[in-house]
Amino acid sequence: MPSVAIVIPVYNAEHYIEETLLSAARQTYPVREIIAVNDGSRDGTRGILERLSQEIDTLKIVTVPNGGVARARNIGTERATAHYVAYLDADDLWHPTKIEKQVAALARHGHQSDWAAVYTFFRGINDESFVFGSGPCDPARGAIFGSHLVVNHVGNGSSVMVRRDVALAVGGFDPSYADHGVGGCEDRDFQLRILSQGYLMEAVPEFLVGYRFYEGNMSSNRSRMGLGQISVTERFLKDERVSDELKRLALESAHRYALTNFLAAGDWKNAWTSFKVSLASSPSRTALMLLRRSKGKLGKSVRKLPVLRRRAPIRRPFTAMDPLEGVLPVDALPNRQFIDRLQEIDREMPRQTLIS
DSSP, X not given: OOOEEEEEEESSOTTTHHHHHHHHHTOSSOOSEEEEEEESOOSSHHHHHHHHHTTOTTEEEEEEOOOOHHHHHHHHHHHOOSSEEEEOOTTOEEOTTHHHHHHHHHHTTTTOTTEEEEEEEEEEEOTTSBEEEEOOOOOOOBSOHHHHHHSOSSOSTTSOEEEHHHHHHTTSOOTHHHHTTOOSOHHHHHHHHHHHTTOXXXXXXXXXXXXXXXXXXXXXXXXXXXXXXXXXXXXXXXXTTOOHHHHHHHHHHHHHHHHHHHHHHTOHHHHHHHXXXXXXXXXXXXXXXXXXXXXXXXXXXXXXXXXXXXXXXXXXXXXXXXXXXXXXXXXXXXXXXXXXXXXXXXXXXXXXXXXX
C-alpha cells in the first residue's frame, strides 16, 4: 500500500478548519500524515490546530510566517515523507473514500512513475457546507496537456493527489502569481507543468470534493481570478508544441472565463480587454456566455422574492450525498463535439519524453 500525506495550507481559517481536518482524518484509506501548515494565521486557528493534534495522531503542525498558499503547500510537500501528497484547502471538504479511490485508480496502472497524479470531480458548497451545484464531469485522463490548457478539468486545489517526487521535480507551486497581484491560478499552473513534462493524469469520476464558495475567500476575489487564468494560459502558450488552433482556443477560453469574473467584480477596464479578445475569437460563444450570465442574474433576482424563496429546493449537506449522484455518462455531456476535438488535440500533440 503506497503511503499518502495530506497537506493543508491554513490561514485565518478558524471557522472551517476543524470540519476540514476531520474530513481528512476520517478517510477510509490510512494516511501516513496530515501536515497543517499554519501560514501566519492571526485568528484562533493555531489554538484549534493544537487542540485537534491531541485527538488526531497523524496531525503535524508547521507554523511559518505568512507567505501565501503556494509557499505553504511547498513547505508541506517538502516536510512530507509519503509517496503521494494530496492537497486540501482549509475550507474545503472530502468524502471519506476520496483517497482510497484515488489510490485504487493509480493502482490500476501499477503505480507506474509516468502516472503522476489523479483528480476527482467536485461539488460547490456554501458557508454551511450545503451543496448548491456540481462541477463538470468530463473524466479527461492520460496525456491531457493540450485540453487542460483550454478547459480546467480539475477546477480546484483540493482535488489532486500527486507523486511527491514529481511535485518536487517540477518545482512545486509558483508563488510569483500572488506576488504580482493575481491569484487562484497556482493549482492549474502546477498541474500544467506536470502535464507539459510528459506525465499522465488519471481521473476518478465521482464528486468526492466539497469546494467551498463564500464571500471573502480567494474564489470570490473575481478580478484576481480572471487575471490569473490569463497569466497561466499565456505562460504555457510559449510551448513549441502548442498549435495555432490550440493557442486560439486557449486564449478564447481564458478571456471568456476572465470576462465573467471581471464583470462580477466591476472591473470594467479588464472586462473590456477580455471582451474584445473573446469577441474576435468567437462572436457566437461570447454572445451566448453574456446571454446566460444575464439570465442568471435575472433568475437570482426572482429567487429573492419572498413568495418564491419558500419554494426553493432544500439543499443537502455535502457529506449526505452519494458521490455518484449527478454524474453524467460521457455520451450525455454537453458540448460533446468540442470535447471530442480536444481529445484529438491531446492525441496529436507530441508527448514530452520523461527524464528518469
